[in-house]
Amino acid sequence: MKQPSRRTVLLSLSAASLLPACGRSSDTGTASETTPVRDPEPDPWAPDGTEDDSVFPWGVQVGDATDSGALLSVETTAKSLTLVVMQGSDGEWREVDREDGLTPQDGHLQIELTDLSPDTAWSVVFYEPGGARSAPARFRTALADGDARVVVFGATSCLGGNTPWPSLSQAAAERYDFFCFLGDTVYADGSTTAADYQWHWDAAMSTGGMRDLCQSTGLIVTWDDHEVDNNWSWQDAGIEERFQNALDWFGRALPHRTGQGLAGIWRKLSWGDTLDVFVLECRAERSAADGVYLSRAQLDWLKAELSASTARFKIILNSVPITDFYDAIGMLAEDDRWSGFPEQRAEILTHAADIQGVLWVSGDLHWGALSQVDPDGGVAADQHEVLAGPGGSFLNIAADLVVNREQYPILFAEWNHTRFSCDPGTGVVSVSFIGDDGSVLYEQDLSL
Ligand SMILES: [Fe+2]
Secondary structure: OOOOOOOOOOOOOOOOOEEOOOOOOOOOOOOOOOOOOOOOOOOOOOOOOOEOOOOOOOOEEEEOOOOOOEEEEEEOOOOOEEEEEEEEEOOEEEEEEEEEEEOOEOOEEEEEEOOOOOOOEEEEEEEOOOOOEOOOEEEEOOOOOOOOOOEEEEEEOOOOOOOOOHHHHHHHHHOOOEEEEOOOOOOOOOOOOHHHHHHHHHHHHOOHHHHHHHHHOOEEEOOOOOOOOOOOOOOOOOHHHHHHHHHHHHHHHOOOOOOEOOOOOEEEEEEOOOEEEEEOOOOOOOEHHHOEOOOHHHHHHHHHHHHHOOOOEEEEEOOOOOOOOHHHHOOOOHHHOHHHOHHHHHHHHHHHOOOOOEEEEEOOOOOEEEEEOOOOOOOOOOOEEEEOOOOOOOOOHHHHHOOOOOOOOEEEOOOEEEEEEEEOOOOEEEEEEEEOOOOEEEEEEEEO
């Protein structure tokens, strides 16, 4: 079948949950008539003082916002810092907190803001004693339990080239509720020492698109293999030290709350009654010899939390796709994917089949896609997965060879980030793949 034409997808689909795309109506989401959307925010805050990238080379990163707090992270050459916190409401920015005498350790400071109001815009900036400042960073706190509105977030994966990552600058313009990195944010293959990993993160975090994005919204992140090494395993020489160095720099660059498991990455973030985000860690607990893709603890946690979630949407961040791509790429690299672990794959997909609102979000394959997780007749034929990105890695030309367009209504090789507008009133997630120039490459509504 022919590649679907841009901006309109698709004519004949087997899955009843695919709807015609209704497009982007505003920067706060595609609203149904009854579902509230985000309140308007003031224009981005312009703090006093001169931004000095030699003192603050990465700007400020914000991670894992809850309904009352968020983590802040800054790299700096300054010995002492002042933090200013602004709240955006009623069309203006108002200073609500100022903390002097914050002391970075080893050129780094990471702190948690607490006691913030839910579903509110915030902007933060750091000053050094001489008056130079970082770039500011805006973010939203999450919705409180019991609250629901259209939530709009972005995602991408695989940033191995194509600097300065224009699709991230396009994402910044959207001022998302949050943005997800799905893994392969750096390609640190061959790194061993802390300095090696630092080099890769220095390069990534000071790249223009990344700096723009971090100014615009908070992050929810996981990693894949390349943050440590290509397809690494615990049998590799010296891997314990490399793993620790990789993990230290991953957490330093992309702040996230300490989750569970070996890497402390798998965890859940809640955005009120609209959506829960389940962040998987798909690398450190694998044992190919035992058929283990996720540890029993992580798999049981995911099943229990999916069942317990009362949010309308359950967004699963999954660095490597769970879709059956046999009709696209056969068994290629199957042992790198969920498909190489059929028992665990069947277990979670069977469990999720009875749960409303599940959406898998992945990366890794260097193509963008919207797929049925299983072909018609499979246990997960009614589940969907979105492959966001690649943001910069080489484009996988195998996307042009795929024939089963019923299962993969969108599958293409262009750099992009992906926009998800989640309407809890209608149960529709509007998915838009946005290219380096800001144009919508493909879009599709999913009724979940
Ligand atoms: Fe990649």
